Amino acid sequence: MWALLDRGDAAIVPSPSYPIHIFGPLFAGADLRQVPMRSLADPAAREDFTGDFFRNLETAWNVGWPKPRVLVISFPHNPTGATVDLDFMQRVVDFCREREMIVVHDFAYADMGFDGYKPPSILQAEGAKECAVELYSMTKSFSMAGWRVAFLVGNSEVVQALVKLKSYLDYGTFQPIQIAATVTMNEAPDYPKEICSIYESRRDVLIDGLGRLGWDIPKPKGSMFVWAQIPEPYAEMNSVEFCSHLVRECDVALSPGVGFGPGGEGFVRFALIENEQRIRQGLHNLKRGLPKLG
Numbered sequence: 001m002w003a004l005l006d007r008g009d010a011a012i013v014p015s016p017s018y019p020i021h022i023f024g025p026l027f028a029g030a031d032l033r034q035v036p037m038r039s040l041a042d043p044a045a046r047e048d049f050t051g052d053f054f055r056n057l058e059t060a061w062n063v064g065w066p067k068p069r070v071l072v073i074s075f076p077h078n079p080t081g082a083t084v085d086l087d088f089m090q091r092v093v094d095f096c097r098e099r100e101m102i103v104v105h106d107f108a109y110a111d112m113g114f115d116g117y118k119p120p121s122i123l124q125a126e127g128a129k130e131c132a133v134e135l136y137s138m139t140k141s142f143s144m145a146g147w148r149v150a151f152l153v154g155n156s157e158v159v160q161a162l163v164k165l166k167s168y169l170d171y172g173t174f175q176p177i178q179i180a181a182t183v184t185m186n187e188a189p190d191y192p193k194e195i196c197s198i199y200e201s202r203r204d205v206l207i208d209g210l211g212r213l214g215w216d217i218p219k220p221k222g223s224m225f226v227w228a229q230i231p232e233p234y235a236e237m238n239s240v241e242f243c244s245h246l247v248r249e250c251d252v253a254l255s256p257g258v259g260f261g262p263g264g265e266g267f268v269r270f271a272l273i274e275n276e277q278r279i280r281q282g283l284h285n286l287k288r289g290l291p292k293l294g
């Protein structure tokens with residue numbers, strides 16, 4: 001964001017969002033237009049996902065000054081698991097080209113598509129290189145969290161600006177890690193498929209199990225998260241209160257939706273980071289601590 005935004009600029013970030021998407025523009029001194037996207041937050045409202053998303057985007061553009069220079073998106077989406085198709089990406093590109101905006105697509109879950117779904121790259125959209133850049137990280141696809149190996153592709157001016165900024169900040173990742181990453185990509189190109197099928201099975205164990213408890217959640221087609229509305233019998237609690245209740249009564253830790261922006265209130269996020277056995281244990285504990293379900 002330092003390469004794109006300055007004091008007095010503005011960026012549009014959907015709410016809920018991965019927290020650094022919200023704080024990146026702020027670190028650069030820019031203004032933030034956090035746009036609550038009900039269609040993102042509420043799986044039940046996803047039928048008109050595209051229409052709702054673009055209506056909110058138009059409003060964010062039309063109201064307020066200065067006009068935003070940057071849009072940050074990320075699909076499959078953390079925290080909601082929302083997914084999009086290539087037509088959606090084309091509309092984002094058209095929207096940004098018309099308004100001379102740059103769109104940053106964080107494609108951290110590029111390889112995490114379930115039930116045969118393949119997440120589209122924004123760079124597949126026509127004209128994308130005029131206005132879009134896309135980030136790919138090895139964190140999820142190759143289980144390399146914390147190694148900080150990623151790359152940016154797309155609009156050459158933006159990529160060049162980042163190269164320049166990075167040259168002032170550091171000399172790149174520790175070389176053995178870069179070499180390990182290169183070898184991994186060359187020698188284990190199918191590893192992300194394995195990882196993806198592990199997340200998919202965990203998703204099924206979790207959501208099928210929650211359904212048996214009376215907590216019905218639509219299955220996301222991507223990401224490594226399950227986003228769930230606080231069940232009706234507990235709806236008087238906000239997301240922080242509900243998560244605190246689950247820690248105390250069930251030894252289960254979820255992320256409160258409000259931690260991803262005001263648009264996330266009323267929801268919680270499960271991360272599919274435990275194995276199936278541990279997920280089953282968690283479900284057993286949830287049954288004990290949520291007697292009003294069912």
Ligand SMILES: Cc1ncc(COP(=O)(O)O)c(C=O)c1O
Binds near residue numbers: 074138145148149150
């Ligand atoms: C949307 C999104 N982007 C990026 C990351 C992290 O990527 P990295 O480790 O490359 O910073 C995450 C991890 O949680 C994420 O959910």
